[in-house]
Amino acid sequence: MAKKKSEWFDWLKALVIAVLLAFIVRTFLFAPIVVDGPSMYPNLHDGDHMIVNKLNYKISEPNRFDIVVFHATKQKDYIKRVIGLPGETVEIKNDTLYINGNAVAEPFLEQQKASLKKNERYTMDFSMSDIPGDFKVIPEDHLLVLGDNRNNSTDSRMLGYISYNQLVGNASMIYWPLDRFDMVND
Template sequence: MAKQKKKNDWLDWIKALLIALILGLIVRTFFFAPIVVDGPSMLPTLQDRDQMIVNKINYRFNDPKRFDIVVFHASEKKDFIKRVIGLPGEHVKVTDNVLYINGEKVDEPFLGDVKTGDSIFQPIGNDFELEELPGNYDVIPEGYYLVLGDNRNNSTDSRTIGLISKDQIVGKTNLIYWPYKRWQVLDAQKAANE
């Protein structure tokens, strides 16, 4: 009788572990996943090696908004983290370090002192117009987005890889969970309204 009880206990533990593994796989595949920031392209907002959570379900029901930080498939083997700057139907231009959307100036408060050059980071450069990017568009087509790194002098983004499609976007990320001292929730819409 005791052997049967031990056997049943082991089977219960194995079932519980299998269920936990399957649930974890489902959550990671369809809902949330961890990602590690690789490189300086999102300085000063994100640091190299910051660990974040990607929300994979948000964009199944909503479209990306300006200044959202997104993770997208840059290639079959590499995902990038960048900030959404241009939305479908818009014309984007940066002149003298000022962002213009459809000819109107748009502030980028998340850049902070980087923009003025009063920091350890290089001042923003690389002025451009949408027409100069790969694809030679007048406006951003439906279902596509222009993304840039916050560290504009050291970022591989839409200026070199072109616009990204909504299908390439893995999800939105705004929660830094590691290192612990950098734990925070980034609010893109607050930045957009400042």
């Protein structure tokens, strides 16, 4: 009888530890997210299930072209790509990204831009003056983010700059559907 009680107690301990570890991992390290909508197409698809690394931006700062998840509202998280970093100016003219006046390649959009017809644009022109808020440069501890599907994305052009405090983390991996299993931000 004592052996049976001990066995049940061991199982209960193991279950409590597993639940506690899952809570810690989900709260502080990694979290799942599902891509909702076409704003990151063609690189991310509506319905892609991803893992978000919540720890990365606690120990380092975002890099240009990272795919980040952030709190857009109290109820909704968005997933976008970091384009501009604090202290920079960003402009798009004739489908070319300019950071501080220098052209910067966007390799993740090359195929889409190559498939455009003559005089078609992948991204409508914009400059810092078109971003909500009256800033000459991206403010400290803020980012300018854009969706990869530039003509169908709610991003910094409408939302304004994204504060580091809004960041949930960076997208690390697509795990579902299995045929799209891949690491991102490489």
